[in-house]
Amino acid sequence: MNVPFLIAWRYFRSKKKRNIISIISNISMIGVAVGTMALIIVLSVFNGLEDLVRSLYGKSDPDLKITALQGKSFAVDSFLLQRLGTVPGVGLVTEVIEDNALLRYHERQMVVKMKGVSENYYGQSDIDSAIVDGDHRLRRNxxxxxxxxxxxxxxxxIALENRFSPLQLLYPRNTPGKRTLSINPENAFNQEPILAGGVFAIEQHVDDSYIFVPLEFAQRLLKYGNRRTSLEVNVTGRSIDEVQTELKQLLGEQFQVLNSDEQHVSLLKAIKVEKMFVFITFAFILLIASLNIFFSLSMLVIDKKKDVAILMAMGATPNTIRRIFLMEGAIVAQVGAVTGLITGVTICWLQQRFELVSMGMATSVVNAYPVKMQLSDVVWVGVAIVLITITVSIRPALNAPQIDLRENL
Known part of the structure; x- marks a missing residue:
């Protein structure tokens, strides 16, 4: 029988303590409950945002992307493509030339991300399903x-298929050994015309900056010859991690093979870092809310001096007395934490099910704030509450056995 727990539970359940100690204990439980609920909700929102980023970029991201470890581009020949095709699980390998270019149309111009892709690109990308106007084909007749x-x-x-005013793409001309610029600025750029055949809508960042062109067009504009900025690999029949490992071994240290998360590592890392700082901030708020436990336990120790004296006279050790008040603090904190946890999980479930809180923006890609509950968040919140409870309860518990028996019996 756990005597310290039974005594602590009786103190907690005592109905006659409609006094300041009871009020402070109730405030402690409410503070812990609200803090736990807020922490669960905020962490779930960050999880939802992380999944939303993955889903948005997943429409245009390849399963694996091969790039040079150093430099912007690397040479690609039929032998390299053949070697990649022999790896089990490699379905398609798309050649890509991607770089910034100046796009001019009539009197307007802007810098865009030009992505030149080989003909098999649509075999591994769903971008054709994101076409909102025109035709998805990059080469026709x-x-x-x-x-x-x-x-x-x-x-x-831009008007689609305007043959009288095609798009003009310009890229800085790289002339080896020539350091001076021409008097005419246009002579410093390679320039190629192309018609706009279709419009896509994937995600605002992509929609506002990207255009896709045939690989041969990008070769002519950038004068790349057999060089490519990346190779995009479609994986079929095997896990992406297994194929990634084999490709790394095949290509060696001169290349890097990136999965979807690694292609956007900066963005995802920023979300994770922000989530970590939010967790730390809310943990401190939870600690401040839990300080009421310290005050209520300190007052309870003073109020129960006679009980402590009687227990020690009956043979209770100082360690037993300390455990009683540690248990009391733990009960108060855990009741608040469980209440907050249940409330937070319920609110997250309602948001997932009924989309109660909207994003509030007409241009948003989702109607409501995305949330995703993870067991790891619950575990970390539990660990934080345990540490906070020990921190605020240990001092009153250490003071409890330090009483004069003769004065309190």
Whole structure:
């Protein structure tokens, strides 16, 4: 029988303590409950945002992306493509040339991300399902066409398949050994015309900056020849991690093979770091709310001096007395934590099920704040509450056995 727990539970359940100690204990439980609820909700929102980022970029991201470890581009030949194709699980390998370029239309211009892709690109990308106007094909009847983001079209007021005013893409000319610029600035750029064939809408960041063109067009504009900025790999029949490991071994240290998360490592890391700082901030708020436990236990120790004296006279050790008050603090904290946890999980479930809180923006890609509950968050919140409870309860518990028996019996 756990005597310290039974005594602590009786103190907690005592109905006659409609006094300041009871009030402070109730305030402590409410503070812990509200803090725990807020922590669970905020962490779940960050989890939802992380999944939302993955889903948005997943529409245009390859399963694996091969890039050079050093430099912007690397040479690609049929032998390299053949070696990649022999790896089990590699379905398609798309050649990509991607770089910034100046896009000019009529009197307007802007810098865009130009992505040149080989003909098999649609075999591994769902971008064709994101077309909102025009045709998704980059090459029709021997003629090149560009896919432009909805934001790019809006910025430049581009009309599709306008043969009288095609898009003009310009890229700085790289002339080895030549350091001086021409008097005519246009001579410093390679320039190629292309018709806009379709408009896509994936995600605002992509829509506002990207255009897709045929690989051959990008080769001509950038004068890349057999060089590519990346190779995009579609994985079928095996796990992405297994194929990634084999490709790293095959290609060696000169290349890096990135999965979807690693392609956006900065953005996802920023979300994780922000989530960590939010957790720390709310943990401190929870600690401040739990200080009421310290005050209520300190007052309870004073109020129960006679009980402590009687227990010690009956043979209770100082360690037993300390455990009683530690248990009392733990009960107060855990009741508040469990209440807050149940409330927080319920609110998150209601948000997932009924989308109670909207994003409040007409241009948002989702109607309501995304939330996702994870067991690890509950575990970390539990660990934080245990540490906080020990921190605020240990001092009153240590003071409890330090009484004069003769004065209190």
């Amino acid at each position: 021997g003629e090149d066409f560009a896919l432009i983001g909805a934001g790019v079209q809006h910025e430049l007021s």
